[in-house]
Amino acid sequence: EVQLVESGGGLVKPGGSLRLSCAASGFTFSSYTMNWVRQAPGKGLEWVSSIDSSSGYIYYADSLKGRFTISRDNAKNSLFLQMYSLRVEDTAVYYCARDMSPPLHFDPWGQGTLVTVSS
Amino acid sequence: SSELTQDPAVSVALGQTVRITCQGDNLRTYYASWYQQKPGQAPVLVIYGNNNRPSGIPDRFSGSSSGNTGSLTITGAQAEDEGDYYCNSRDSDGNKVVFGGGTKLTVL
Numbered sequence: 001e002v003q004l005v006e007s008g009g010g011l012v013k014p015g016g017s018l019r020l021s022c023a024a025s026g027f028t029f030s031s032y033t034m035n036w037v038r039q040a041p042g043k044g045l046e047w048v049s050s051i052d053s054s055s056g057y058i059y060y061a062d063s064l065k066g067r068f069t070i071s072r073d074n075a076k077n078s079l080f081l082q083m084y085s086l087r088v089e090d091t092a093v094y095y096c097a098r099d100m101s102p103p104l105h106f107d108p109w110g111q112g113t114l115v116t117v118s119s
Numbered sequence: 120s121s122e123l124t125q126d127p128a129v130s131v132a133l134g135q136t137v138r139i140t141c142q143g144d145n146l147r148t149y150y151a152s153w154y155q156q157k158p159g160q161a162p163v164l165v166i167y168g169n170n171n172r173p174s175g176i177p178d179r180f181s182g183s184s185s186g187n188t189g190s191l192t193i194t195g196a197q198a199e200d201e202g203d204y205y206c207n208s209r210d211s212d213g214n215k216v217v218f219g220g221g222t223k224l225t226v227l
Contacts, residue, residue, distance in 0.1 A: 035216065045154075045162065045205050047216040059214050095161055104209050104216065105152035105167035112161055 002026040002108055004096050009113030016086050016117070022079040022096030022110055030074035033057075033099035035106060036081050038092035038115075046092075049081065050099065086117045123151070123206055123219035130225040131196045139222045141189040141206035149209040151189030153182060156221075157202040165204075166191055193224075201226045 008020040022034070036048040049060045049070040058070055069082040079096050093114050097106035123143040131137035141151050150169060154162035164173050166182035179197070183190045189208070193200055206219040 037218075044203075044221040045156075045207070045218045047207070047218055050216065057214075061215065100167070103150045103152070103168040104207065105164055106154070106162075106207070107164040107167075107173060109161040109163070 002098075004098065004108060004110035006094065006096055006110045006113035009094065009115045011116045011118065012086055013119055014086060014088060014117055018083045018086060018115060020081040020083070020094055020113060020115070022081075024077045024079065024098075027098070029072075029077040033101065034072060034079045035097045035099055036070060036079075037095045037097055037106070037109075038090075039095070039112075040089070040092040043092075048094070051079070083115070086115075088117050091115060091117045123208060123217055125204075125206060125219040125222045127220070128223045128225070130227055131193070132227050133198065134195055136192065136194045137196055137224065139191045139193075139204050139224065141191075141208075141219045142187055143208065143217070143219075144187055145208055145211045145217070146184065146187050146189050148211075149213075150184060151182070151206040151208045151219075153180075153189075153191045154205045154207070155200075155202050156205065162205065196224075196226050198226050200224060 003025045005023045033052045035050045051070045067085045071080045093112040095112045097109045152167035155165050156162040165180050170182045179194045181192045203221045205221045
């Protein structure tokens with residue numbers, strides 16, 4: 001069974017850092033581009049970042065202003081999101097999702113991990 | 120960057136047909152894909168590309184595209200189809216990704 005499991009969320013103070021992980025299983029992780037998508041409470045989905053299979057192409061949403069870093073470890077079937085200088089508005093459920101392009105489509109998604117930024 | 124515009128809310132009578140749309144200039148170049156999200160759950164892919172359904176998605180879900188608009192059609196809506204529906208696509212530069220704001224579907 002193809003599965004993605006996020007971890008690492010929690011409560012952090014404004015200005016703090018947090019590292020999210022996504023463990024993949026049931027497929028050849030090293031062959032796929034992976035993405036992070038977030039959803040603030042009661043709001044819509046927002047794409048955060050993508051990384052291709054060999055970490056050669058990495059993209060971020062303009063709104064992040066360089067505060068997040070995506071990475072992966074293909075040997076460990078894992079995807080990461082390092083978040084710095086966290087703001088209250090970064091509070092959201094963070095999902096990892098496999099990119100099945102072409103054409104673009106995300107399947108499956110993990111269950112998400114909640115990041116709360118609050119003093 | 121590009122934007123994808125969706126109606127915030129749509130309703131449909133049980134058993135009737137409903138179309139949910141997604142508009143954006145980048146859809147003239149790239150297909151939209153569609154996701155269903157129920158409360159407290161992760162999104163689930165329902166349609167991608169030129170009307171492709173993943174395995175396990177009922178055939179009452181279909182997709183189409185015309186000009187700058189992508190559409191998701193549910194033919195014979197069921198109570199379990201209630202939820203939020205999101206479209207996404209490539210950004211105009213072809214590298215980044217953009218999501219629509221989502222449409223809340225109510226089945227009456």
